[in-house]
Amino acid sequence: MTSSEEEWGTPELDYPEEHPLHGRLNLNRFIFCAGCLIGTAITSITTCLVERGLTPKDYAIVSGIGCTGRTSGCFKAPAFHATHGRAIPFATGLKLANPDLEVFVLSGDGDLFAIGGNHFVHACRRNIEINVLCNNNGIYGMTGGQLAPTTSIGDFTSTSPYGNIEPPFNLVSLAAAAGASFVARWPGYDTLRLRESIFKAMDNPGFSFIEILAPCFTQYGRKNKLGDAVKMLEWLREQVVIDKDCPPHEAEYSHEKRRIVCGEFVNNPREGFTQKIKRLRETAQSRRK
């Protein structure tokens, strides 16, 4: 420790010791912009785990790179900050090595679908028992507001100053088509329905995917002149339509048409990958005898 550090002390805030979630969260590591719904996603997961009675030994969090990738530092639990786009492969390894662990992947749209799109599709196909929560803000927030694969047509970003011409991914349709057994989409402010879906995802014996709409007001809102955090949530609420019986290929996601269909689209529990591995191991060992 250098002399200046001794003089000024460690640059950490003192946080209240009597906080109910003090044992679960690093309350001084919430480094997100004031009003960003990433923090709401973290607290939703944590309160669901607390309500289920799981201790930090029973679950693990994996996150990738980006704004939402920084969330792994917020958990006082086995949390891993994986390399860019490789959050799902690390989670797959964790789940295969310890099938009793409840594994959550909390990452952004740029991490899971731009560089890690291949891993996502194959995890859906395998139906491995991990819960993937994608924080979709439609832009690369941390790196300076570049065009992401989830940016809607006509949106302005720093790499599309005349408007985006590429059609975006519909994450719900993609996950359902690839074979995920639980698929939902909720706006980040709709915390009650989001928590219900997190409980269902934890119960589901297979791959669960929840898309959380968390608009980025620092980059996306500034480039598209949509105002601050509260104004952007109002802008989002005008577009959101809740339809629980909608088939996943009709779940529209378009800021251009001002229509985003939210709900639970797939709930089709089937045998997961670790169960199949267990069965395969038993048959192989019985044949050897």
Add this chain to the structure above:
Amino acid sequence: MLNSKRTPMLDPPRADKEYKIKVYSEICDGCELCVEFCPCDVLEIDMDNFNSRMLHYVKVIALDKCTGCKQCERICPTVSIMVIERDVPQEDD
């Protein structure tokens, strides 16, 4: 809205409970999400005081209006607001 056949997700407010709102001012960012989402206008940003990070934090202005829906607690991105409920102490006749 009144013709809706959906079952409500929250319990109705109870008369035999009273609520207290605890604000952890050190970790509050002053993002105003709880102020906007509160249906009864219980909260307000305190423009006179600030915490050690030089940010104005939220304060409770009308606790008697609180119905205990806990929307502020769920929406808060920094877990800096908590709603504590307890039974109303019964008065002796």
